[in-house]
Amino acid sequence: MPTKSYCEKPFTHIHSHARGQYKLCCHASVHPKLEKYTIRTARPFEFFLSDEMEEIRNDMLEGKAIPGxxxxxxxxxxxxxSPRLTNRKFSGVEPHSVGVQVRIFGSTCNLSCYMCFPFNSSTKNKELKNIDTDIFVKYDSEFYQIDDESMAVSVQDVLDNIELIDFITIIGGEPFVMSPHWEFLDRIPKEMRKKISLRYQTNLTKLHHKKWHLLDYVNDFKSIKLFVSVDHFKEKLAWIRYPIDVNQFENNLMEYHKYIESMHMCIGLLNVHDVPQIVDYYKNNFGLPLELKNIVQQPPELSIKNLADKQPVIDMFTELNDVPDVIFHELNKPRDEVEYQKFVDYVRLLDQKRGTSANKTFGWEIY
Ligand SMILES: C[S@@+](CC[C@H](N)C(=O)[O-])C[C@H]1O[C@@H](n2cnc3c(N)ncnc32)[C@H](O)[C@@H]1O
Ligand code: SF4
Known part of the structure; x- marks a missing residue:
């Protein structure tokens, strides 16, 4: 088995970023030879079966370092x-049993989470227009949209190759409030649905939209698995995932419990001190384990690397089970006081706009 640079993702996974760029996976930066491949210029399988991807897969099998x-x-x-080593299974030398994770259905989202990039959420994009911060690069809304024609071509390509696909991961935006995602489901032939697993990364606030309801699809597909994002509980969750209805979210945790594959939190400056309590809360009240795989690295202003006193947090993580190395790696990065001040200003501006109080909610003097 090749080991030096092998990763299963380029063999099994088609990934495109919210802005339409194809990449090897969500962690990768863009490989120079893949720069020309975007949702606007290439169909998903055209990219996946391209000479460039073939060359990258071969380089991996030979153990060559891969740019990106x-x-x-x-x-x-x-x-x-690294994720490469943690997630790695050897899947063979030819692509088969492909998982598709292309962000072609837009960025419509009903929430405006404080750490989320505007290109991932229409609500965040709108809210940031009136917030004077340079933490997130702001573009006009056109920039975030995959045009209708590119979306239609990509959807058709996925449908044309549906017999190769075992997994479809839908991210968003918020998948369940995006009409094009439901329209796409409706176009998957019934006989094909039985072999396809659907995987959703979701804020679990709404499981139905217009005429569509998730429960109408659960018997058609091989499986439907929900990967639920949650960054805190009660008032702190309401601040971080503004304007989430926490009661509705908790009701959904109970109602859709059997479809929940995992819960995961995105660790940043506002929730890092409470990680053990958050893990306990969801374990004790809902019987759901919380994974700690995800941390805010971008924007760096919100990263835990900027904590003033890191040692207690390092001690806290050392005592917890299954803490991925990326967390310690992030904590080991140098602190940047200018970045930290930008975080403080950003929180203050969000409070002013929303009429909330982060100081009161989180119980420490952020500003
Ligand atoms: C952009 S959301 C889209 C899917 C869905 N709306 C949700 O919240 O799960 C996908 C994941 O990215 C995470 N996320 C948001 N902002 C992030 C950031 N700045 N860094 C790392 N992960 C982030 C969210 O917590 C979520 O788990
Ligand atoms: S729910 Fe997901 S997409 Fe929407 S703002 Fe939050 S993290 Fe971003």
Whole structure:
């Protein structure tokens, strides 16, 4: 089995970023030879079966370093386990049993989470227009939209290759409030649905939209799995995932419990101190384990690397089970006081706009 640079993702996974760029996976930066491949210029399978992807897969099998995979390599260089090593299964030398994770259905979202990039959420994009911060690069709304024609071509390509597909992962925006995603489901032939697993990354606020309801699809597909994002509980969740209806969210946790594959939190400056309590809350009240795989690295202003006193947090994570190395890797990065001040200003501006009080909600003097 090749080991030096092999990763299963380029063999099994078609990924496109919210702005339409194809990449090897969600952690990768863009491989120079893949720059020309975007949702606007290439169909998903055209990209996946391209000469460039074939060359990258061959280079991996030969153990050559792959440009764009630096995120994993840097973690490995500090003696820790990267996503490449943690998630790796050897899937063979030819692509088969493909999982599709293309962000072609837009960025419509009903929430405006404080750490989320505007290109991932229409609500966040709108809210940021009136917030004077340069933490997130702001573009006009056109920039975030995959045009209708590109979306139609990509959807058709996925449908044309449906017999190759075992998994479809839908992210968003918020998948369940995006009409094009439901229209896409409706176009998958009934006989094909039985072999396809649907995987959703969701804020679990709404499981139905217009005429569509998730429960109408659960018997058609091989499986439907929900990967639920949650960053805190009660008032702190309401601040972080503004303007979430926490009661509705908790009701959905109970109602859709059997479809929930995992819960995961995105660790940043506002929730890092409470990680053990958050894990306990969902375990004790809902019987749901919380995974700690995701951290805010971008924008760096919101990263835990900027904590003033890191040692208690390092001690806290050392005592917890199953803490991925990326968390310690992030904490080991140097603190940047200018970035931290931008975080403080951003929180203050959000409070002013929303009429909330982060100081009161989180119980410490952020500003
Ligand atoms: C952009 S959301 C889209 C799917 C869905 N709306 C949700 O919240 O799960 C996908 C994931 O990205 C995470 N996320 C948001 N902002 C992030 C950031 N700045 N860094 C890392 N992950 C982030 C969210 O917590 C969520 O788990
Ligand atoms: S729910 Fe998801 S897409 Fe929407 S703002 Fe939050 S993290 Fe972003």
């Amino acid at each position: 995979c630096e995120y994993c390599y840097q973690i490995e260089e500090s003696g820790m386990k």
